[in-house]
Amino acid sequence: MTRVGYYPGCSLEGSAREYDESARAVCEALGVELVELEDWNCCGASAIPPPPKGKGLASRNLEIARRMGLEEMAVPCSACFLRLKEVKGDGVQIHHLLDFLSERTEEIASKVKRPLQGLKAAAYYGCLIVRPPEVTGAEHPENPQGMERILEAIGAEVVPWAFKTDCCGGSVAMGRKDIGERLVGRIVGMAKRAGAEVLVTCCPLCQYNLEVYQVQKEPVPCLYFTEAIGLAMGLGALRWFKRHLIDPEGVLREKGLLG
């Protein structure tokens, strides 16, 4: 059994609970033991940047990880991921959960019970999992491929499109709805034009913005990549989909992927 540290971050206890639930279920099915960081604190996200010098919010989390003897840590939220990566000269290796799992596509493929055949999916990465590449270590910051590898391994049809690393508006959308709606509208519009029936995400804030600021008729449902994997592995994904603000059940049923 692989043992890896797990820093869920605040959203995964609330608005992104289905991301947490599906991440844990998928990792368990893959024989990966997620060890939750003890007494972890908020990473600061975009509201509390690290100070120019000295200790910031992310440093405390890394100190705890070191104390727990964790060599590696998987992080599902892209903002948390970047803030942890920004801390320099630390012994703990930080991976985004997507990168961690995209290194295990063969194991994922071997556990697929019901391939997501015929489901046209657009892989949406957003910003902070890839940018800035000096910090994230992303090999192809303008055209990442990890999520596509996973989606292909679980049998989905990946649509090529140009907006996979465009910004959803982040926390600015909270105070300026108009900015959120415009950015989300463009992303969803491009995904539709590429023929996507679902958008697949890897960040709780992207998912929230895509669901809340999508004001078009016939909205495109959004799934966390871990939910897509769990669905293909037959891990009882329906309970996660019940939590969505844009219901993905319709399109999934139409494709014969549910029930």
Added chain:
Amino acid sequence: MREEELLREIKDRYGVRVELCYQCLKCSYGCPAVFAMDHPPHQVVRAVALGMGEVMGWLSPWVCTSCRTCTTRCPNGIDIARVMEALREEAVPPEEAKEIALFHQAFTEEVRKRGRICELGLMGRYVLRSAPWRKGKEEVKGLLSLGWKMFRRGKISVLPSRVRRVKEVQEVIR
């Protein structure tokens, strides 16, 4: 002038080498939020390099979504997103960005209190500050309906967790 002093401080403290900019405009062409800005990113960078104090009153840093596209593409390796972040830390937000700043404040207060974000607490603090009822009934209705939808789907934790040693967290927030 006070703004100019602040600007010099920011330059010294954050150590971003804005003077390397040769105005290729890559940052501004790639910026997703440029449509909402009063000055595109390349002008912000130049203004900081020239020590123009008025940049402290510009809208641009506040509507910057921190997506780091500018930082990633800058041929001179200038961390433009960091410049925006630094300006937000010190500047007073203009009217069009008031709510963005209030959200940041609510966020910081919530982390100081619990060490983590409880989204219900965060939204409560934000709503009390931004007073959406002043914008009319529709705004309030929208918020309530979203809140109710999220609650029914189990997306709102009513018994939020908190950091046990919250003092350690408070020490690192200025």
